[in-house]
Amino acid sequence: MHRSALIVFLLLVTGVSVLGFYAARWRRADLEQLHEWGLGGRRFGPWVTWFMLGGDIYTAYTFVALPALVFGAGAIGFFAMPYTIICYPLVFAVLPRLWRVAHRHNHITGADFVRDRYDSPLLGLLVAVTGILAVMPYIALQLVGIEVVLAGLGLPTRGWAGDLPLVIAFAALAAYTYTSGLRAAALIAVVKDLLIYVTVIAAVIVIPIELGGFGKIFAAVPAAKVMLARPPAGSLGSYSAFATLALGSAVALFAYPHVLTGTLSADSPRTVARNMAFLPAYTFALGLTALLGFMAIAAGVDKLPQFAGYFRQYSNNFAVPALFMKSFSGWFTGVAFAAIAIGALVPAAIMSIAASNLWTRNIYRQYLRPDCSGPQEARQAKRVSLVVKFGALIFAIALPTSYAINLQLLGSIWIIQTVPALAFGLYTRWFHRWALAVGWLVGMVLGTWLEARLRFKGTVYPLHLLGTVVPTYIAVTAVVVNSVVAAGLTWVFRVLGIAAGTDRTAPTDYRSAAAGGAVEN
Amino acid sequence: MNASAEPRASSRRWWLLLLLVPLIATLWVPWFAHVRPVLFGLPFFYWYLLAWAPGSVLCSAFVYFKTRDVI
Numbered sequence: 214m215h216r217s218a219l220i221v222f223l224l225l226v227t228g229v230s231v232l233g234f235y236a237a238r239w240r241r242a243d244l245e246q247l248h249e250w251g252l253g254g255r256r257f258g259p260w261v262t263w264f265m266l267g268g269d270i271y272t273a274y275t276f277v278a279l280p281a282l283v284f285g286a287g288a289i290g291f292f293a294m295p296y297t298i299i300c301y302p303l304v305f306a307v308l309p310r311l312w313r314v315a316h317r318h319n320h321i322t323g324a325d326f327v328r329d330r331y332d333s334p335l336l337g338l339l340v341a342v343t344g345i346l347a348v349m350p351y352i353a354l355q356l357v358g359i360e361v362v363l364a365g366l367g368l369p370t371r372g373w374a375g376d377l378p379l380v381i382a383f384a385a386l387a388a389y390t391y392t393s394g395l396r397a398a399a400l401i402a403v404v405k406d407l408l409i410y411v412t413v414i415a416a417v418i419v420i421p422i423e424l425g426g427f428g429k430i431f432a433a434v435p436a437a438k439v440m441l442a443r444p445p446a447g448s449l450g451s452y453s454a455f456a457t458l459a460l461g462s463a464v465a466l467f468a469y470p471h472v473l474t475g476t477l478s479a480d481s482p483r484t485v486a487r488n489m490a491f492l493p494a495y496t497f498a499l500g501l502t503a504l505l506g507f508m509a510i511a512a513g514v515d516k517l518p519q520f521a522g523y524f525r526q527y528s529n530n531f532a533v534p535a536l537f538m539k540s541f542s543g544w545f546t547g548v549a550f551a552a553i554a555i556g557a558l559v560p561a562a563i564m565s566i567a568a569s570n571l572w573t574r575n576i577y578r579q580y581l582r583p584d585c586s587g588p589q590e591a592r593q594a595k596r597v598s599l600v601v602k603f604g605a606l607i608f609a610i611a612l613p614t615s616y617a618i619n620l621q622l623l624g625s626i627w628i629i630q631t632v633p634a635l636a637f638g639l640y641t642r643w644f645h646r647w648a649l650a651v652g653w654l655v656g657m658v659l660g661t662w663l664e665a666r667l668r669f670k671g672t673v674y675p676l677h678l679l680g681t682v683v684p685t686y687i688a689v690t691a692v693v694v695n696s697v698v699a700a701g702l703t704w705v706f707r708v709l710g711i712a713a714g715t716d717r718t719a720p721t722d723y724r725s726a727a728a729g730g731a732v733e734n
Numbered sequence: 735m736n737a738s739a740e741p742r743a744s745s746r747r748w749w750l751l752l753l754l755v756p757l758i759a760t761l762w763v764p765w766f767a768h769v770r771p772v773l774f775g776l777p778f779f780y781w782y783l784l785a786w787a788p789g790s791v792l793c794s795a796f797v798y799f800k801t802r803d804v805i
Binding site: 288291294295298299301302303305306309310426427428429430431439440441443452453455456459460482483486487489490491493494496497500501504725727728 | 753787
């Protein structure tokens with residue numbers, strides 16, 4: 214069983230690496246320019262953008278951790294459904310605006326836009342640093358996805374020999390990201406998606422049949438996990454927790470640097486809008502994957518003696534690999550595990566590119582080498598992408614997994630603090646740059662403090678509002694306070710007449726030609 | 735040219751409000767946090783949320799075709 218799975222797995226992962234190196238020749242262009250290396254030349258059409266954003270948002274960690282959450286905690290894990298349904302309508306009209314203004318001013322990152330809009334390199338720096346901080350633990354978490362499938366394949370998982378497969382996989386990833394940039398991620402994303410679809414479809418057909426149908430599966434799940442607990446009197450209980458987790462995650466999603474990179478690499482605002490319209494279809498596959506958590510409960514995988522050691526080492530994150538190993542034949546387990554591993558490599562590549570774009574544009578060129586040439590800028594970004602990946606690798610190997618998970622929880626609370634500057638800025642110049650900066654600081658401190666008070670045992674903090682207990686996702690609480698502070702201080706700073714800087718963008722930069730904007734070139 | 739395009743563009747942007755439908759439908763938890771009616775063995779909570787994935791696509795695709803020139 215292990216051998217056929219291992220062979221199929223190695224074939225697929227090696228094939229994908231070859232594809233990654235080949236990508237440098239795909240739509241050949243001057244990779245010595247940052248917008249070519251780091252944005253694929255802004256030439257990806259609707260289909261490639263679909264795979265890019267799909268590869269970005271539906272990561273390996275999602276496909277491992279989400280069913281693990283449902284396996285452990287039940288219905289509350291399904292907040293990922295509203296989250297990935299509403300995130301697209303929320304930004305349907307917002308992102309085409311961002312694309313336009315970014316295209317017109319050659320912005321590579323969200324921080325570029327913020328800097329030009331508010332005439333404030335400092336505000337750009339805050340957005341860039343937040344992005345890098347939020348994305349680093351996310352890359353490290355992708356490694357967790359790879360680790361659990363490598364363990365499932367029977368490879369050693371302890372000592373230096375245990376780290377070796379991970380190091381090899383990441384070295385290959387680093388090498389082809391270095392040579393091919395975002396093109397590698399885009400090509401591999403197509404393969405990743407096909408493998409994920411095949412795996413998910415097979416899983417939701419084969420496994421329920423084996424287990425006697427969904428009726429039997431849900432009958433085997435404890436009632437407390439099947440449904441959200443009805444809120445007690447005087448509290449909104451799990452209902453507000455569920456809704457704010459979904460809303461906060463959805464609002465935060467498009468502030469993540471890797472998602473913005475995926476968006477800005479599209480070839481037109483229409484491509485962006487079309488993807489926002491059709492990407493919720495992917496969420497259907499995500500929902501089916503979440504149900505795997507219940508199937509794992511019904512199959513009792515954590516009670517099978519052959520998996521006991523794995524569950525001790527990886528806890529609930531081993532639920533899905535165990536379910537696949539129990540239900541699939543050897544070679545198809547190899548396909549499924551390759552889908553998870555490749556599903557980790559794609560976002561890891563895009564995230565590292567996004568982080569190096571931020572470093573290069575908003576720190577290196579802004580503060581360290583303002584006079585650097587285009588090729589120097591691209592070279593810097595390529596090198597930094599290596600640093601970022603090896604940083605994440607050391608992070609994943611040297612520190613316990615719980616550190617990466619805690620930092621990722623904090624990362625989503627942090628990244629949402631950049632939404633006022635980014636999203637409000639696309640519609641109005643009313644906010645004052647220093648008010649946004651102070652709002653950001655307040656949101657960061659408040660979010661981190663509330664999370665620390667929970668001792669990282671979750672992200673939902675009970676608020677007491679007008680005599681009712683409202684359990685609320687910390688990111689939502691912190692960004693609301695951030696926005697209120699930013700609005701209040703804007704008013705104060707305007708009254709005091711503190712200089713607001715010069716907007717380097719024009720109103721026509723944001724609109725389509727039909728709506729009175731400048732004509733696309 | 736722009737003067738005549740502007741009012742038409744803004745009136746078509748009203749369609750964007752349709753995007754709020756999936757938001758409200760999937761965030762107002764009391765509407766769907768129950769077991770019955772069961773479909774294919776799935777409690778209502780699960781198949782309702784699963785159904786909103788294609789439901790949201792229909793909504794946004796409609797809005798896309800109505801507004802693609804003006805957003």
